[in-house]
Amino acid sequence: MNIQQIEKGFKEKIELYDTLGKNLVESIKILLKKANIKVLSITYRVKNTNSFLEKIERKSYSNPLEEIEDICGIRIICYYQKDIEKIKKIITKELKIHESTDKETKLKYDQFGYRSHHLIASVIKDWEITPSFRGLSNLKCEIQIRTVLMHAWAEIEHNLAYKNEAQTPSQFRRKIHRISAKLEEADEQFEELKIESEKYQKELSKEIAKSNQEIELNLDTLQAFMDNNFPKRRKDLDATGQLLNQMITYNASLKDLKNGWDVLKDDFEELEKEFWMGANSKFTKWIQVGIARFVLDITHPEFINRLPSSYQKKARERYRQKYLI
Known part of the structure; x- marks a missing residue:
């Protein structure tokens, strides 16, 4: 050729x-x-x-x-x-x-x-x-x-x-x-940091499960809490970071989230189904962060203020009257 x-x-x-x-x-x-x-x-x-x-x-x-x-x-x-x-x-x-x-x-x-x-x-x-x-x-x-x-x-x-x-x-x-x-x-040290971080999160999960004391709110402790309490739901670290920023803005601590989950967890599956039906939407299970946001919306005095519309707040208001801590 x-x-x-x-x-x-x-x-x-x-x-x-x-x-x-x-x-x-x-x-x-x-x-x-x-x-x-x-x-x-x-x-x-x-x-x-x-x-x-x-x-x-x-x-x-x-x-x-x-x-x-x-x-x-x-x-x-x-x-x-x-x-x-x-x-x-x-x-x-x-x-x-x-x-x-x-x-x-x-x-x-x-x-x-x-x-x-x-x-x-x-x-x-x-x-x-x-x-x-x-x-x-x-x-x-x-x-x-x-x-x-x-x-x-x-x-x-x-x-x-x-x-x-x-x-x-x-x-x-x-x-x-x-x-x-x-x-x-630096490549090797980032790898080591990743391994140490994963090990730390596993240890945190055990600590959070048995502790009633206030634990520092950061990305690792928040993710460890959700891994421990919502293990079957999908995790998304970027979404966890966004939730962390919202919690800081609205003065919600990890203990607030833990206390709220203790109040809602027995009723949660039914509440999740009922919420989606009430919103006239196709039922979709929340990811980890979605559960945490719902818990704080219902049980924390300030967190619901993150929602921009009165319609979104109204959809949660009837639950707040029953479960607000």
């Missing part, structure tokens, strides 16, 4: 690669949400014609349309190092993996450089049953998985254009080594 034929073949496939990238991103988002793995972002890009032709010239491919495996590239940016392995495991289970490379393991102990995990993958034939993946199983894509700090390094490294030590002026090498080491250490 001459270069004109290669370029024509590439342009004919661009739309297919774009469809592959877009649909894979959406599928991976669903898989990670189901596994309760939070990520910063999942994005894709398809090489443009100039980038494709430049790579052919640089790498001297004999059959570039088959050999170039990153025409479609997907990037997953997660928060913690251990999430990389979890994400990799999920993708490996769902997709056909042709190659798996950990860039970090290729670095010697005294080297700085790019850290990321790369997978060359394609959708399995069974996925073609779904219209959005029909005719795409013969296309490969590159999936990069990295933490936020790995991504920060990669972007700055790209901007500086120093890909390795041989390309780096000697007067800059020590500083770049130090920056690389700090980012790697």
